[in-house]
Structure formats: C-alpha cells, structure tokens
Amino acid sequence: MAEAAPPTGIRIGLSAVVIGLRLGEAVVLTTRAEDGSAALPFGPFDPVRDRTFELALRAFVTAQTGFRPGYVEQLYTFGDLGRASPRATPGPERLREVSVGYLALTADAADTAAIVRPGGEARWQPVLDFFPWEDHRQGRPPALGPLDSALDTWVEADPRRRARVDALFAPGADQRWSDSRVLERYELLYEAGLVRITTAKR
Numbered sequence: 262m263a264e265a266a267p268p269t270g271i272r273i274g275l276s277a278v279v280i281g282l283r284l285g286e287a288v289v290l291t292t293r294a295e296d297g298s299a300a301l302p303f304g305p306f307d308p309v310r311d312r313t314f315e316l317a318l319r320a321f322v323t324a325q326t327g328f329r330p331g332y333v334e335q336l337y338t339f340g341d342l343g344r345a346s347p348r349a350t351p352g353p354e355r356l357r358e359v360s361v362g363y364l365a366l367t368a369d370a371a372d373t374a375a376i377v378r379p380g381g382e383a384r385w386q387p388v389l390d391f392f393p394w395e396d397h398r399q400g401r402p403p404a405l406g407p408l409d410s411a412l413d414t415w416v417e418a419d420p421r422r423r424a425r426v427d428a429l430f431a432p433g434a435d436q437r438w439s440d441s442r443v444l445e446r447y448e449l450l451y452e453a454g455l456v457r458i459t460t461a462k463r
Contacts, residue, residue, distance in 0.1 A: 272356040273306040275318045279330060279365040286387055292325050293382040299391075302326055306361075318363050326383035330365040337362040394430075395443055405430065408455065415453045425449065 278301060279290035294300035304321030311317035315333060323329050340359040389396040393404035409432050416422045429446045431438045450456045 270356045272358055273308075273314075274358065274360045275304055275306055275314060275321070276360060276362045277302045277318055277322045277330070277333075277365055278336065278362060279322065279326075279328065279367060280388070281367045281385065283385065287389075288385040289388050289391070290322075290326055290328060291384050291386050299384070299386060314361060315363075322365070328367075328383065331367050333363050333365040335361060336364040392443070392447070394446070395440075397438060397440075401438075405432075408450070411455055412453065415455075 277290075281288050281290070290302065291299040292302055302322045302325045304317065304325075306314060306317050314335070318333065319330055338359065338361050340357070393402055394408055396402050396404075409430065412426050412430065416426055426449070427433070427436060429439075429442055429449055447456065
C-alpha cells in the first residue's frame with residue numbers, strides 16, 4: 262500500500278479561551294459546535310486579509326459571541342503531524358494543521374448573565390463543568406471513577422504508562438493529588454483518546 266502523500270501547505274486556526282469570574286467561580290465563554298455541544302470560539306487565520314493573529318482573534322470572538330475581549334495572550338500552539346482541526350475547511354489540498362490558542366481574561370463575567378447576547382449561542386459556563394475530575398472541593402470527584410477504569414485499559418496496552426498515570430491521577434489512597442498539574446493531566450487524557458477538543462465553526 263502506498264504511503265499517504267505529505268502535507269503540501271499549512272492552515273492556521275486560532276482558538277480563544279476567555280476566562281472570567283462569577284461569584285468566586287471561574288467561568289469560560291463558549292459557543293456552539295455543529296453537533297450542539299459547547300465549543301470554544303474559533304476562526305481560521307487568513308494571511309491575506311488578517312494583519313495580525315490577535316486582531317483576527319478579537320474580530321471573530323466578537324462576531325461569534327457578541328463579547329469584545331480585553332486582555333489576550335498567546336497561550337499554546339499545536340502543530341503535531343496528523344493533527345486535524347475539527348473545523349477545517351474541506352478542500353483538495355493536503356494542509357498541515359497548526360492551532361494557536363489564546364487566553365483572554367475579563368472581569369465582565371461577574372456582571373453578565375449566563376447568556377452573553379439574547380438570542381445568541383454564547384454562554385458563560387463554569388470551567389469545572391468541562392474538567393469535573395479536577396473538582397476536589399468535596400473530596401475525590403465521582404468523574405474519576407470512569408476515568409480510572411479507562412486509564413487502566415490504556416495502561417494495559419503499554420505498562421510503561423503506569424507510572425505517569427499514577428503520578429498524575431493519584432489512584433491510590435497513599436498518593437497525593439497535585440492541583441498544579443492540570444495541563445499534564447489533560448495532555449495525557451488527550452493522548453489516551455479520552456477527551457477531544459471542540460471549536461466553533463466560523
């Protein structure tokens with residue numbers, strides 16, 4: 262069987278994680294994906310039309326949600342070979358997907374209803390709704406039960422993964438959960454195929 266042809270170009274997508282506080286709880290600005298699920302605002306970068314990444318990001322966040330971002334900072338870039346944007350525009354060309362994530366912080370969520378714009382799809386939703394395994398305010402969260410089982414299955418395929426899983430998810434009573442390793446846990450869950458990244462269609 263012939264090998265797949267290598268990518269012939271690059272497509273850049275920009276995602277926005279807009280975080281605010283409401284009643285002491287972190288909330289994130291979401292819109293809707295095509296399947297109806299909550300999604301981060303997302304848009305492609307057009308090198309001909311868009312002068313900078315940041316200006317393009319600000320424009321599509323406002324267009325998709327009605328919210329005008331204040332402070333923004335480039336946070337993360339994903340460009341792994343074989344990684345495809347869930348909102349890539351189909352076409353005959355084979356393009357390498359590069360996704361650039363931005364963090365935006367705001368105080369406006371404290372004084373804003375859950376619905377950002379009447380009749381729109383944008384919402385302020387609690388961050389821990391999307392990361393229930395991180396919510397240890399009432400002890401070890403129930404969401405870790407199914408994850409522990411799924412991770413055990415993942416480890417069975419390669420026992421060398423066990424030490425990493427144990428260090429991050431502390432399944433034993435004598436192991437300590439580290440609040441500072443949120444990103445590492447999410448990266449492991451993504452690698453194990455237990456979470457997915459959803460972005461809104463522009």
